[in-house]
Amino acid sequence: MASRTASKDIITLKGSAAIVSEFFGYAANSILYNRGVYPEESFGKVKKYGLPMLLTQDKAVKTFLTNLTSQLSEWLEGGKLQRIVLVIMSKATGEVLERWNFNIITDGEVVEKGAVKEKSDKEIMREIQAIMRQVNSCISFLPCLDEPCIFDVLAYTDSDTTVPFTWMESDAKLIENPQMVKLHSFDTKIHKVDTLVSYKVDDLDEQ
Amino acid sequence: MQIKLNKEIDSRISAESSSASAKESVKELERAMQRSSENSEREKKALQKELSYMKDDSKLSISKLNAELERMSLRAQNSEKEAKMLNEQLEDLKKQLNECLREKNETELRLLDSAPLSVQRNPTDDQKLIKLLQEELRNYEKEVHEARRLKSSHTNVELLSEKLLEEQSRRKRAETELSKLQEIEAKAQKLELELASCTSLLGNIPDVSSYSNIADLQRQALTDLNKLGEVTSRLKELEVTLEFAEISKQRAEGEATLAKERAESASREVKRLELLLTAVSEERDRLRKDHNMLSNQKTRDGDDMSSKKMESDLSQMEKVVRELETTLHEQRELISQQHAELNLMNEKLSIEARKAKSLEREGDQLRSQVALLESKLGHGDYSASSTKVLRMVNTLAMDSEAKQTIEALQAELKKTKERLQAIEELKGQADAGTVVDANVAEKLAQLKNQVATLEKREERYKAVFLERISVFRKACCSLFGYQIVMNDEQQPNGIHVTRFTLQSVYAQTDDEKLEFLYESGSTNIVVNGYTSQHEIAQQVDIFIRKMNSIPAFTANLTMESFNKRSIC
Numbered sequence: 123m124a125s126r127t128a129s130k131d132i133i134t135l136k137g138s139a140a141i142v143s144e145f146f147g148y149a150a151n152s153i154l155y156n157r158g159v160y161p162e163e164s165f166g167k168v169k170k171y172g173l174p175m176l177l178t179q180d181k182a183v184k185t186f187l188t189n190l191t192s193q194l195s196e197w198l199e200g201g202k203l204q205r206i207v208l209v210i211m212s213k214a215t216g217e218v219l220e221r222w223n224f225n226i227i228t229d230g231e232v233v234e235k236g237a238v239k240e241k242s243d244k245e246i247m248r249e250i251q252a253i254m255r256q257v258n259s260c261i262s263f264l265p266c267l268d269e270p271c272i273f274d275v276l277a278y279t280d281s282d283t284t285v286p287f288t289w290m291e292s293d294a295k296l297i298e299n300p301q302m303v304k305l306h307s308f309d310t311k312i313h314k315v316d317t318l319v320s321y322k323v324d325d326l327d328e329q
Numbered sequence: 330m331q332i333k334l335n336k337e338i339d340s341r342i343s344a345e346s347s348s349a350s351a352k353e354s355v356k357e358l359e360r361a362m363q364r365s366s367e368n369s370e371r372e373k374k375a376l377q378k379e380l381s382y383m384k385d386d387s388k389l390s391i392s393k394l395n396a397e398l399e400r401m402s403l404r405a406q407n408s409e410k411e412a413k414m415l416n417e418q419l420e421d422l423k424k425q426l427n428e429c430l431r432e433k434n435e436t437e438l439r440l441l442d443s444a445p446l447s448v449q450r451n452p453t454d455d456q457k458l459i460k461l462l463q464e465e466l467r468n469y470e471k472e473v474h475e476a477r478r479l480k481s482s483h484t485n486v487e488l489l490s491e492k493l494l495e496e497q498s499r500r501k502r503a504e505t506e507l508s509k510l511q512e513i514e515a516k517a518q519k520l521e522l523e524l525a526s527c528t529s530l531l532g533n534i535p536d537v538s539s540y541s542n543i544a545d546l547q548r549q550a551l552t553d554l555n556k557l558g559e560v561t562s563r564l565k566e567l568e569v570t571l572e573f574a575e576i577s578k579q580r581a582e583g584e585a586t587l588a589k590e591r592a593e594s595a596s597r598e599v600k601r602l603e604l605l606l607t608a609v610s611e612e613r614d615r616l617r618k619d620h621n622m623l624s625n626q627k628t629r630d631g632d633d634m635s636s637k638k639m640e641s642d643l644s645q646m647e648k649v650v651r652e653l654e655t656t657l658h659e660q661r662e663l664i665s666q667q668h669a670e671l672n673l674m675n676e677k678l679s680i681e682a683r684k685a686k687s688l689e690r691e692g693d694q695l696r697s698q699v700a701l702l703e704s705k706l707g708h709g710d711y712s713a714s715s716t717k718v719l720r721m722v723n724t725l726a727m728d729s730e731a732k733q734t735i736e737a738l739q740a741e742l743k744k745t746k747e748r749l750q751a752i753e754e755l756k757g758q759a760d761a762g763t764v765v766d767a768n769v770a771e772k773l774a775q776l777k778n779q780v781a782t783l784e785k786r787e788e789r790y791k792a793v794f795l796e797r798i799s800v801f802r803k804a805c806c807s808l809f810g811y812q813i814v815m816n817d818e819q820q821p822n823g824i825h826v827t828r829f830t831l832q833s834v835y836a837q838t839d840d841e842k843l844e845f846l847y848e849s850g851s852t853n854i855v856v857n858g859y860t861s862q863h864e865i866a867q868q869v870d871i872f873i874r875k876m877n878s879i880p881a882f883t884a885n886l887t888m889e890s891f892n893k894r895s896i897c
Contacts, residue, residue, distance in 0.1 A: 190721060204716055207709065221709060277719045278711055285719060292720040294709045302707035320707050 130240040135232050138239075138312035139198035143191040145250055145308075145315070146224060150187060150208055150275070151177050152257050153222055157210060157264075159271050171251045190275055193286065197279060198226070198313065201233035205278035209295045213270040218295045218322070220264070225316040232312045239311035249308035253317055256305045263303070265324035297322050398500075405493045412487060415479055422476035429469040436462060567692045571685065578681050585674040592667040599660045606653050613646045810834050810887045811843075824848065828855075831883065835890035843886075845879070852879060864889075 148170055155165050155176045160183065165176040178184060197203040208222040231237055276292060285291065300320035307316040440462075616639070623639050711718070806812050811831040818828050829852075831843040844855035854873055859865060865886070872882035 186721070205711075223707065223709065225706060274720055278716050279719060281713075281715055281717050283717065283719075285717075288722050289719045290722050292718050294711065294718050296709045300708060302704070304703075304707070318707050320709070 129242055131243045133239045133241055133310050133312055135199055135236070135312055138310040139195045141246065141310055142198055142226065142313050142315060143195040145253075146194060146206055147187055147191045148175050148177075149222075149224070149254070149257060149317075150273075151175065152254060153208060153210075154178060154183075154273060156258060156261050157220070157267055157271070159210060159267075159273050171247055171254055173251060173254055175254070189288070193289070194277065197277065197283070198228070200283075201228045201230065202280045202283045203228075203277060204280065207276040207278070207295075209274045209276060210267070210271050211274065211295070213272050218297050219267060219271065220319065220321045221295070221297060221300070223318040223320065225318070227314040227316075229312050241309075241311045246308060246310055249306065252306045253308060256317075260303070260305075260319060264319070264321055299323065401493060401497070405490060408490055408493070412490065419476065419479050422472065422479065426469070426473055426476055429472065433466070433469065567689065570688050570692065575685075578678065578685070582678065585671060585678065588667055588671045588674055592664060592671060595660060595664045595667060599657065599664060602653060602657045602660060606650065606657060609646065609650050609653060613643070613650060616643055616646060806834065809883070810891075811883065833887060833890050835887065835894045837890075837893070841890075843883070854879070854882075 151165070152175065154160055155162065155178075160178060160180060164178055164180050166179050167174050168177055169175070178187075194203060194206065203226055205226060206224040208224075209218055210220040210222075211218050229239070232239065274295070276295060277289075297320055301323050302318060302320045305317040305319065307314060309315075619639065802813065811833055814830040814832075816828045816830070818826050820826055825848075827847040829845045829847060831845070832839075833841060833843075836842075841859050842857065843860065844857055846853050846855055854860065854869060860869055868882055868885055872878055872885060
């Protein structure tokens with residue numbers, strides 16, 4: 123994936139896809155922990171991006187996320203993936219409460235011609251670290267999720283993408299009149315990922 | 330005069346007293362100052378003493394620590410030396426032990442070899458030899474014990490040295506952590522100061538009363554910072570484009586000024602040439618006049634040479650004039666070209682200015698579009714022609730639902746299995762005949778009795794009904810004069826109807842039958858061979874169709890049949 127030159131590392135399409143899909147896996151775990159979708163005791167601590175990250179130990183969720191990230195990596199290598207959205211919904215009513223939006227801009231030249239780019243691995247890690255810190259700090263302004271919640275992941279792909287048999291078409295699960303907060307972004311020079319969270323305004327806040 | 334004197338004296342006295350009091354107060358103040366200065370000096374001295382004590386204490390502690398360190402290092406060195414010595418001793422003892430063991434083996438071998446020969450020797454010598462060998466064995470065993478003890482002590486020494494090294498490393502770590510602690514304390518103090526300043530600032534900010542407000546402010550600050558960043562980036566882009574436009578504008582203006590200067594210089598050149606031309610033309614005119622005069626003089630004097638000279642000079646002048654005219658013409662053309670260039674440059678300037686304005690407008694439009702797109706992106710909108718939204722089929726919710734249904738089904742299965750087992754047990758118990766459920770048998774008997782009574786009742790009701798209905802039929806026949814037969818039918822359209830066949834008691838043949846169909850409250854006559862006869866049909870028409878009365882028809886028919894019978 124990366125070999126050392128003076129201060130920059132060579133980034134290939136496959137390597138960049140792996141970085142982005144891995145980032146999404148860790149980000150999804152952080153969001154599930156911080157928003158209380160699963161109990162705290164079901165998470166274990168690991169070190170990643172220079173930070174203590176929390177990963178779920180629930181087997182079902184683990185396998186779900188593993189299968190998901192492997193498919194996302196495949197789509198990223200093909201330049202087919204436009205956006206990933208992690209949706210948090212009420213378990214009782216199915217109402218969408220939060221949408222964590224990861225917008226992806228792919229360098230078409232790299233996908234078509236197989237070119238490589240140069241960027242320091244450390245800088246990419248620093249950018250990802252900043253996003254993870256922001257995700258952790260979002261709980262200071264996001265409304266409390268008092269009811270049991272479930273999550274789902276939507277992938278916005280090109281219209282000519284073949285749908286794998288474990289996937290199906292879905293609606294976009296939008297929020298009416300959401301509040302939006304834009305977070306930091308990171309760039310591997312092949313894939314640029316912008317992060318944004320939109321959430322349903324709390325009735326108390328509206329009052 | 331005396332009063333004034335007295336007054337003056339009084340005033341003087343009062344002044345003197347006030348001055349004395351002031352002096353006293355000054356003295357008191359001076360004393361107080363001296364006391365305070367003395368106090369401050371004493372405090373200073375005390376503080377200095379304390380400082381010196383603290384310094385001495387710290388020096389003492391440092392020296393103590395150094396001394397302990399030296400002691401520990403010396404101990405470590407000594408223990409290392411001892412360990413080395415013990416190692417050497419151990420090695421020597423090991424060598425000795427090996428030698429002894431080797432000798433022991435040799436002696437044992439010798440003993441074994443010399444066993445057949447020992448029969449010839451004196452038994453007392455053998456005993457002595459055995460005793461000697463036993464003593465040697467004991468000595469060797471003692472040496473082995475000592476060697477093992479030394480080895481254990483050596484290992485203890487090694488352990489001690491390791492512990493010493495660990496303690497030294499711990500001490501170093503403690504020292505580094507102490508230094509870090511001091512740094513951290515300094516940082517904490519700085520942070521406390523910053524926190525105090527922040528709280529004071531927060532107190533100055535209006536409408537900040539609770540942590541939730543601060544969270545809102547943070548969130549707003551984040552969004553505002555992001556917006557600010559975006560706006561600054563766009564501003565920078567616009568500034569860059571504006572700079573480019575201005576640079577091109579300046580270039581165009583410079584070129585326009587250059588062209589103007591060239592035009593001015595060309596016009597000056599033209600004027601100069603025109604002046605030259607006028608001068609030359611005047612010169613030519615003058616020369617012509619002279620030539621004419623000379624020619625006139627020539628005719629008078631007849632001098633050819635001077636007139637030729639004049640003519641040649643004239644021709645030269647004319648050439649010069651023509652050349653000047655051509656250069657003037659060229660210069661005029663140059664000027665016109667430069668005027669045209671100037672106009673072009675001015676047009677270019679105006680175009681560049683228009684471009685700059687259009688760029689600014691485009692920048693504003695792009696900014697608004699970017700804001701719109703970002704809001705759409707955040708909302709989650711997408712174009713269905715280029716994008717499709719996918720999700721995994723076996724989501725966790727579905728898995729959990731499937732699990733729940735599976736669990737529910739498993740629970741039901743367990744219950745049914747338990748019931749089945751209970752039933753099988755009961756069956757087995759029933760087959761064996763060992764236990765009879767008395768309640769069940771009683772209930773069965775009761776139910777059977779009830780069934781029998783109900784069946785009997787039903788039969789009785791049927792019999793009673795048959796009796797009554799036959800009586801009723803007979804009564805109807807005798808009272809109204811018709812035998813009525815009732816049958817249920819189903820018409821082709823599926824509707825159930827009841828057919829009543831009436832035969833008069835006065836009928837002369839069996840074919841004289843009236844048929845009526847009864848359906849949901851309405852009775853209709855059925856046309857048959859008997860009713861289609863002329864007389865009967867007339868009566869049907871009059872009584873049933875016109876008067877809508879079947880009883881009148883049947884009564885009339887009965888009367889006619891009776892009359893016919895009685896006549897006959």
